[in-house]
Amino acid sequence: MRLGTIAETLRCELKGPADLEITGVAGIDEAGPGQLTFVANPKYAPKVKTTRAGAIILKKGAAEAPVPALLADDPYVTFARAIELFYRPPTPTPGIHPTASIAHRVQLGENHSIGANVAIGAGVRIGRNCVIHPNVTIYPFVEIGDDFQAHSNSVVREHCRIGNRVVLQNGAVIGADGFGFAPQPSGIYYKIIQSGIVVLEDDVEIGANTCIDRATVGETRIGKGTKLDNLVQIGHGCRIGENTAMAAQVGLAGSTHVGSRVFLAGQVGAAGHLEIGDGVIAIAQTGIARSVEPGKIISGSPELEFNLWKKNSMLMQKFPEFVQSVKQLKKEVEELRAKVEKTGT
Amino acid sequence: MRLGTIAETLRCELKGPADLEITGVAGIDEAGPGQLTFVANPKYAPKVKTTRAGAIILKKGAAEAPVPALLADDPYVTFARAIELFYRPPTPTPGIHPTASIAHRVQLGENHSIGANVAIGAGVRIGRNCVIHPNVTIYPFVEIGDDFQAHSNSVVREHCRIGNRVVLQNGAVIGADGFGFAPQPSGIYYKIIQSGIVVLEDDVEIGANTCIDRATVGETRIGKGTKLDNLVQIGHGCRIGENTAMAAQVGLAGSTHVGSRVFLAGQVGAAGHLEIGDGVIAIAQTGIARSVEPGKIISGSPELEFNLWKKNSMLMQKFPEFVQSVKQLKKEVEELRAKVEKTGT
């Protein structure tokens, strides 16, 4: 594809020859001649000088590049669109694979692709354009909107409700029983039936092997546009707002409410029954033990305000010296006192 | 269902009209007229005043409620039983689905339900009343007791032994190879065959995508009544006692022994070859690096006694000021010494 065509399609300003032939896209370190790359993160700006890429997408106003450039308002989104120009997604096979098991009273919208060994339970309703890969299981009475994509080995449990354009990566489990066991005086746990459901709103994406537990009563809800990475755990009765993102291995205990546009980095954990406000950012491995006001940036376990945590972390690098200096001070004060008392007498 | 009937069935004291019609159960925040709710956690006691529920389950002796109440010794267990009154569980389809693959010499007890695409290996024995959902795999020579429930995509590996009334949530993996690799002088790892098994005793429940590794030799054992949440990792050769509970994303390295009635909160990790005594409680994200005496409450990474950890955590909120005050002290002592020496001479 000619660089000029790419610039037009992506609505970028072109700095360089329109007739340069681009054969694909690649990361800044890997891109070679004929490939288009990008820099969005200022951390990588120095790499522009040494890139072997055929062309580069840069932010408008960036320093001049030694290779042909496409100038964009948002180089990251523009690169995402450039990938789409070159990527040929696998074509789903239309129809229902003969080995799939579709129970009675299932409604499937037009243009569906149901893979091998898929099992769909009684009373399930799915909208148009679904792509359900092999070995997926949809339990009875699930309702799903249009443009559903479910990758192999993902599961949706009974009665859960899923909006439009939802994507489940492989092994995602939507609606397994919440961890509800009432301790009895004997020490034996009494299992509390998890009678609620999970609701995934429109445009949600759930990562591989991530688990969203059904509520004890009522629902666990993931808001519109929210994206969860792999191996995330969402406890029963949690409610997540819109356009929130959680990186891999995050875990929320039950009944915690997370706002919109929140970002929880990898391995963050939150206790149950908390309110985590809109726009909160938690650094990786944060242990959230208390509710968090909107807009806060937090880190540490238990969580601290980010700047305090950062300062503490730096101070911990000198902690033994610091302890040593207190011991030394103690000694000096002792000596000083002896001297003063001597002088005093 | 009439409130009076519910009170009788659940053996509660009724404060209010016996003929009030209850249509379902709900959480304290969501319950509306006609719904029954509960308060067990004292944290939620203030919500009793403002609940819109039709009726509420409270602990005997609790302050009077503005709505009809059922008084119970254990409101949580009573609520659990109330859910059962209204919940209609999905009915498993009896028999063996035509797409299931049952190998030779398999023994299935009466009243079984084997779902679509289930694969059961040679020589497997399963007791009465099993419900095995679609896409479950049972490897050869597994032995399973009565009332087994295996949700979709769960797996039981070869030769493992499972007691009565065991529940596997979706994607649980029982008996995958332990992480056993002997480093050789060349740096190349030598795989150690994991020849042991996993034993799940009666009444164990295993969460979604949780992994219990088979032992190198001998067995990994999960004791009677123990409940593991989602995404938990139990290393090869671990032994867990009875009625222990582990929240999501807990990880135990190999050969660690955990006692009975232990509670490990979310994301707790424990090193290998440890003894964690009966009744131990570990707060979320605790990193257990040493063996723990029975009854201890621990937190932090590495673990500290809980009260010490809590104190440290509070002190860390003032850590920079504290460091500052030591610097200040140092200066003052310096000045003081100068003064003293001057005076002394």
Next chain:
Amino acid sequence: MRLGTIAETLRCELKGPADLEITGVAGIDEAGPGQLTFVANPKYAPKVKTTRAGAIILKKGAAEAPVPALLADDPYVTFARAIELFYRPPTPTPGIHPTASIAHRVQLGENHSIGANVAIGAGVRIGRNCVIHPNVTIYPFVEIGDDFQAHSNSVVREHCRIGNRVVLQNGAVIGADGFGFAPQPSGIYYKIIQSGIVVLEDDVEIGANTCIDRATVGETRIGKGTKLDNLVQIGHGCRIGENTAMAAQVGLAGSTHVGSRVFLAGQVGAAGHLEIGDGVIAIAQTGIARSVEPGKIISGSPELEFNLWKKNSMLMQKFPEFVQSVKQLKKEVEELRAKVEKTGT
């Protein structure tokens, strides 16, 4: 099997009767008469005196044992080989199970075993001697070498490339979409197509329910001989060197490069775009926030040099007393100053 035969086969020095009959292998605590055990970890040396085992594998030069012994250079590897002498692995059923779905243009090498309900997509190529257990899904256009073992419910996504002698434990997900979403000014995330692949080099083993994400562009690569435990997360675009090992629940964010012969213990997390050098060791739960020089041993969150972290951890056990002593010092200095000033005037 006679102990003398075992000694010969494993090339050990025999201290004891060659004609002793050994019936199996077991751990040091479990081994009884007729069983062979071992001690490699010096921590367990005291157990030699009290073992009930029939015979024991010890390091050459170890103190004499009260039972017949096999002396080896590497008792751990020797025990691994002893297990092999007694272990009968399950025999895979040759051929393709009738319920497996093999798409068109699939090439399977000789001596394959394809289990029930396996789904293999169009254009897949697999080498000789593969064992693919029930309910595995291989997406289209995957290329796999010889001696591949894929356990139930593992998945390999489209276009990924896998070397020889690779093992996937149950539920492993190779090549799910990376977590790539560009935030837009509206707050709505824009999904970045993950057009890259995953490459697993020869002799890699991937644990149960572990996820290796495909790259946005280019590849995520796991080097030769590297072993990943269960529930590990490898973000898109990571590159891992050779003979590296990661314990359960480790998580790497995207584009991080890990060297060869690295060991990351359980629940370690690493931020994205880091360089972690050859031979690095990270203690359990380490939070790696910065790049790490080769050979370093690190711990803590954020990571510290191991010895410093250990010292800090010990000092934290006295932290409240330490804070108290600073307060005391402050008071003493105050008093001293008052005295000095009095004396001075």
